[in-house]
Amino acid sequence: MIIKRLWLTDFRNHHETDVELNHNTTLVVGLNGHGKTNLIEGLHLLTGARSFRGAKVDALIKSGKPSAYIRAEVEQHGRLSLVEIELTTQGRSKAQINKQKVKRFRDLGDTVRAVVFSPDDLELIKGTPSIRRALLDDTIAIANPEFRAVRTDFDHILRQRNNLLKQAKGRMTSSLEANLSIWNEQLVEAAQLIGDGREDFITKFEPLVSDYYQHVAGRKDPILLQLDAEWRTEGLAEALLRSQNDEVRRGMTLVGPHRDDLTILLKSLHSRSHASQGEQRSLALALRLATYLYIEEASGDQPLILLDDVFSELDESRARLLVECLPEAQIILTSATGTVPDGVDPSQTLNIIEGQIHE
Numbered sequence: 001m002i003i004k005r006l007w008l009t010d011f012r013n014h015h016e017t018d019v020e021l022n023h024n025t026t027l028v029v030g031l032n033g034h035g036k037t038n039l040i041e042g043l044h045l046l047t048g049a050r051s052f053r054g055a056k057v058d059a060l061i062k063s064g065k066p067s068a069y070i071r072a073e074v075e076q077h078g079r080l081s082l083v084e085i086e087l088t089t090q091g092r093s094k095a096q097i098n099k100q101k102v103k104r105f106r107d108l109g110d111t112v113r114a115v116v117f118s119p120d121d122l123e124l125i126k127g128t129p130s131i132r133r134a135l136l137d138d139t140i141a142i143a144n145p146e147f148r149a150v151r152t153d154f155d156h157i158l159r160q161r162n163n164l165l166k167q168a169k170g171r172m173t174s175s176l177e178a179n180l181s182i183w184n185e186q187l188v189e190a191a192q193l194i195g196d197g198r199e200d201f202i203t204k205f206e207p208l209v210s211d212y213y214q215h216v217a218g219r220k221d222p223i224l225l226q227l228d229a230e231w232r233t234e235g236l237a238e239a240l241l242r243s244q245n246d247e248v249r250r251g252m253t254l255v256g257p258h259r260d261d262l263t264i265l266l267k268s269l270h271s272r273s274h275a276s277q278g279e280q281r282s283l284a285l286a287l288r289l290a291t292y293l294y295i296e297e298a299s300g301d302q303p304l305i306l307l308d309d310v311f312s313e314l315d316e317s318r319a320r321l322l323v324e325c326l327p328e329a330q331i332i333l334t335s336a337t338g339t340v341p342d343g344v345d346p347s348q349t350l351n352i353i354e355g356q357i358h359e
Contacts, residue, residue: 001075001076001111001113001301001330002074002330003021003043003075003330004020004073004080005021006018006019006043006071006072007070007071007072008068008069010062010067010068010069011038011042011060011062011068011069012042012062012355013034013035013038013062014038014042014355017355021330022330022347022348023330024346024347025332025344025346026346026347026349026350027333027334027338027340027348027349028040028332028334028349028352029336029338029350029351029352030336030351030352034352034353034354034355035352036309036335036336036352037053037308038355039332039334040118040306040308040334041055042070043072043114044116044306045060045070046070046083047108047112047142048104048105048106048107049106052116052120053120057088057089060087061087061088061089066088067086067087068086068087069084069086069087070087071084072112074112076301081098081111082097082098082099083095083096084096085108104148106141107148109148110145112304113142113295113299113301113303113304114304114305115288115291115292115295116288116306116308117285117288117305117306117307117308118308118309118310119309119312119313121281121287121288121310122277122280122281122284124283124284124287125264125271125275125283126280129228129260132261133257133258133260133261133262135287136198136202136262137151137194139201139205139294139295142295142298142303143298147193147194147197150190150194154187154190154194154257157183157186157187157190158187158253160183161187161253162253164176164179164180165180165248165250165251165252165253166251166252169251170248171248172244172248180244184240187240188237191236191256192236195227195232195260198260201294202225202226202227202262204294205225205290205294206224206225208290208293208294209225209287210222210223210286212293212325213286216282216322216325217282221279222266222267223264223265223266223283223286224264224268225262225264226262226263227260227263228261228262228263229260231256231257231259236255239255239256240256243255264283266279271283278315278318282318285322285325292305292327292329293327302327302330304330305329305330305331307331307332307334309334309336310322310333311333311335311340312335312336312337319341320342323343323344
C-alpha cells in the first residue's frame with residue numbers, strides 16, 4: 001500500500017495542503033509547532049483509527065472553521081482509491097472510499113494501514129491499561145473484519161448496559177434485574193469472542209515482540225505477554241452476577257473486556273514497574289515493529305510507517321538498531337533539525353513552515 005497524494009483542508013494548522021508523497025522515504029522538517037506531527041496525524045486518521053495523540057474531533061479542526069477534510073489517493077495492489085474524511089464540529093463525521101460512504105470509520109483500515117511511532121510510545125509500557133487494550137484491539141481489527149465488528153457490537157451493548165445502570169440511581173428493582181439479564185446475555189457472547197481474539201493474537205504476537213526486543217536492546221532477555229482478564233477464569237456470566245450489587249450502586253459495568261490489560265513481563269518481572277527507562281523504550285519500539293510485521297503478515301499488505309520525531313528520543317545505539325529493523329516500505333518521518341541516523345536515506349524532503357509545505 002502506498003499513499004501517493006495527500007490533501008489536508010482546515011486540518012489543525014494546515015489550511016490547504018496538497019502534497020505528492022514519494023514511494024520510499026520522505027523526511028518532513030520543521031520547527032516545533034509548525035505542523036509536522038499534524039501531517040503525521042492526518043495520515044494516521046486515514047486508517048479509521050482515533051488520533052494517536054488522544055485529540056477530540058474539535059481539536060482537529062482549524063479554529064473558526066466548521067469542518068476539516070483529509071483526502072488521499074491510495075495505491076493498493078495496483079489499484080487506485082480515493083479515501084476522504086470529513087471531520088465536523090456539528091453532527092457526525094463522515095468517511096468515504098471512491099465516493100461510497102463507509103459505515104464504520106474502522107472499515108477504512110481495509111484500504112489504509114499504518115503504524116505510527118511517536119515519543120509518547122513509552123506510555124505503551126508505563127501508561128494506563130486502556131492504552132495497551134487499544135494496541136491489542138487496533139492491531140487485531142486492522143486485519144480482522146470479524147473482530148472489528150464484534151468490538152463495535154460490544155461497545156454498543158456496554159453503552160446500553162451502563163445507561164441502564166446509571167438510570168437505576170443505585171436501586172435494584174425487578175424491572176432492572178430483568179433488563180440486565182437481557183443485556184448480560186449479549187455482553188457475554190460478544191465478550192467471549194473478544195477474549196478469544198485477544199488470546200489468539202497474543203500467542204502470535206509474543207514471539208515477534210521478543211525477536212524485535214532482542215535486536216533493538218541487543219540482549220536476549222526473555223519477553224512474556226499475558227492477557228490480564230480475571231473474568232475469563234470464572235466466565236463473564238458468573239462475574240457479572242457476583243458484581244451486580246456493586247455495579248448497581250456505582251452505575252457502571254465493572255467486569256469484562258473493557259477492563260482487561262496486557263501484561264508485559266521482561267525477565268519474568270512486570271516491565272511497567274521493574275524495567276529501566278532504556279528497557280521500556282526498547283520494549284515500546286519492539287511492540288511497534290511487531291505490530292508492523294503482524295499486520296503485513298495477516299493482511300498481505302505493507303502498512304505505511306510513520307516516525308514522528310522518534311530518533312530525537314533515542315541514543316545512537318538504539319537509533320541504529322531501529323534503522324536496521326525498518327522494512328522496505330513507504331516511510332514518513334519528521335525531524336525538527338533535519339538530521340537523520342545513518343542508514344536513513346530520504347528520497348524526498350518536505351519543509352513545513354506555519355502549516356505550509358515547501359519542497
